[in-house]
Amino acid sequence: MTLPVALTGADVIGQAKTGTGKTLGFGLPILESVTVPADxxxxxxxxxxxTDAPQALVVVPTRELCQQVSNDLLTAGKVRxxxxxxxxxxxxxxxQxxxxxxxxxxxxxxxGRxxxxxxxxxxxLSQIKVLVLDEADEMLDLGFLxxxxxxxxxxxxxxxxxxxxxxxxGQVISLARRYMSQPTHIRATAPDDAGQTVANTAQHVFRAHSMDKPEMVSRILQAEGRGLAMVFCRTKRTTADIAEQLTRRGFAAGAVHGDLGQGAREQALRAFRNGKVDVLVCTDVAARGIDVEGVTHVINYQTPEDEKTYLHRIGRTGRAGASGTAVTLVDWDDIPRWxxxxxxxxxxxxxxxxxxxTSAHLYEALGIPEGVKGVLPRTERTRAGLAAEEVEDLGEPGRRKAKPAEERPQRVRPPRQRRRTRGGAALDGSPQPPQPEAAATGEEPARKPRRRRRTRSGAAATRQQPEA
Structure with a gap:
């Protein structure tokens, strides 16, 4: 629906459910609009x-989405x-x-960059012919507008x-009105798909206790037919904690959140795409646009902030016509939000x-085999794990790379010389450095006698004279 309009050079507002191919919806018109030597x-x-100046600009809200859109455009533009x-x-x-x-x-x-x-x-930016704002509502939420x-x-x-x-x-629509010229609003929906969620994603919602959630997730991850899985948390601390717990339980898990350096974030995503890690625990930085083939399960470990976040989280599965499963664990405190x-x-x-x-309906709804425990059996630990994927040195600003011990300069301190003295004169007869007064007058200064004062209970004592 987008291509015939976008290829004519008209302004376009494209709206469709996540996982329906928006990247190539704007990517193909961009690749056709730029002038290259082949033309x-x-x-x-x-x-x-x-020209060597950029002819098209795509603005995205997150680093992970930036990488993915770049890779998609490189693949599609390889022929030209x-x-x-x-x-x-x-x-x-x-x-850069x-x-x-x-x-x-x-x-x-x-x-920002x-x-x-x-x-x-x-x-x-003076030669830009085409501008694309991808995931504009997320830019609004992150304060990028x-x-x-x-x-x-x-x-x-x-x-x-x-x-x-x-x-x-509304704010995104007002932005469009200010900076776009007679845009065509294209909203793509299937006739038989009336809801806002993708029809081929099975959704399950359970009320769960926070202390039982790690055990529940471990058992859900052993469901029949489970491929790659993404576990979403609200906070960075919870993300790191759950990734560590799942690793201890035998799962090949990686984490993506804002406190990690860019090298570690890209390492986890690469390992997930390459299949070395099959469970990615992440915050909402990975809820937008991330497209990894083979994601069958999405688990909302914590209830999302709002309905938009919920849509984008569960949109990581059931993409491009595939089927998927979305499980949401709602704590007692989060019932009003849910x-x-x-x-x-x-x-x-x-x-x-x-x-x-241990609930029977959990096993039945998600196809978990009977007798499954919260630790992955050793026979099923076949993934290489996060450590098998190398961390790329990206020269991250503000992070100093530590040099190996053998390359560090060694500081050698000279030995301290001690001299024995008695009464200010050296015992070995070597000359002493002259005092400032002695240097000025040529004579040794006389030592002042030490005055002693008698005190009683911290106060100076006065001697009483006897009466006459």
């Missing part, structure tokens, strides 16, 4: 139209040899600046603007059933 060779463009560069924080500046200097056709980036490089005059508006002011007035997202809050989400999405779980790791 000059075929006679479709003149040599003077070639389109140069695509991803620009995001957490990496060293120098490689060098790539911009050599020339690039499409830039995919996060708002794009503004940084544009402010340093390293990123030239002012930065996005600054980027828009640096672009040429005559350009094609496309805005894509699964949900469209009921708001349930009402907003018109789901059928207003009062989740009280469930424990």
């Amino acid at each position: 000059v060779e075929s006679g479709r463009a003149k040599p003077e139209e070639l 040899n389109v140069r695509v560069l991803s620009i995001y924080g957490g990496r060293a500046y120098e490689p 600046v060098d790539a911009l200097r050599k020339g690039v056709d499409v830039v995919v980036g996060t708002p 794009l503004l940084d490089l544009a402010g340093q005059k390293k990123l030239n 002012p930065d996005v508006e600054k980027i828009l002011q640096l672009l040429p007035a005559k350009r094609q603007t496309m805005l894509f997202s699964a949900t469209m809050p 009921q708001l989400i349930n009402k907003a999405l018109d789901l059928s779980f207003p009062d989740p059933e009280e469930t424990y790791s």
Whole structure:
């Protein structure tokens, strides 16, 4: 639905459920719009139209999504040899600046680093013909909208603007009205799929106790037919804790959250894509746009903040026509929040059933074999694990790389010389350095006699004179 409109150069607002292919919906028109040497060779463009400055810009909210969109565009633009560069924080500046200097056709980036490089005059935005704002509602939630508006002011007035997202809050629509010219709003839904969630994702909601949740997750991860799984938590501390607990229980688990360095985040995602890790525990930084083939289960360890977050979390499974399973564990304290989400999405779980790791209906609903415990049997521990994936040195700003012990300069201190003295004179007869007074007058200064004062209970005692 998007391609015929976008290929004509018209402005587009694209809205569709997560997992329906929005990336190529804007990616293919971008790749067709840029001028590359292949166009000059075929006679479709003149040599003077070639430029080393970026011709298309895609702005995304998270680093993980930036990487994924860049990889998708590189794959799709391989035949025309389109140069695509991803620009995001957490990496060293120098490689990104060098790539911009050599020339690039499409830039995919996060708002902060794009503004940084544009402010340093390293990123030239004067030749941009197409701008895409991907997951614009997430940029609003993360507070990026002012930065996005600054980027828009640096672009040429005559350009094609496309805005894509699964949900469209009022502020995003007002942004579109200000910066887009007569946009075509395309909303893609299947006729038989009336709800906001994807129909081929089976949803299960259980009321669970917080102390029993790790045991429940361990048993759910041993369900029949389970492929790759993603476990979503609300806080960074919980994410790190659950990843560590699952690793101790024998699962090949990795973690992605904001407190990790960019190298560790990319290591976990690479290991997950490559199958070395089959459980990815993450915060909502991985809830947007991350597309990994073979994700069969999504577990909401903690109730999401709102219905939009719930939609994006469970959208990591059941993508591109595949089927998936979404399990949400609701704590007693989170029942009011869950009921708001349930009402907003018109789901059928207003009062989740009280469930424990030993409940029979949990085993039956999710296809967990009988006799399964909370520790993965050694015979099933076949994954290589997170340690098998190397951590790439990204030259992260603010992080100093420690040198090996053999390369560190060794400080050698000279031995301390002690001299025995008596009464100020050296016992070995060696000359003493002159005192300041002696140097000035040439004579040794006379020692002042020490005055002693008698005290009684901390106060100076006065001697009483005898009476006459």
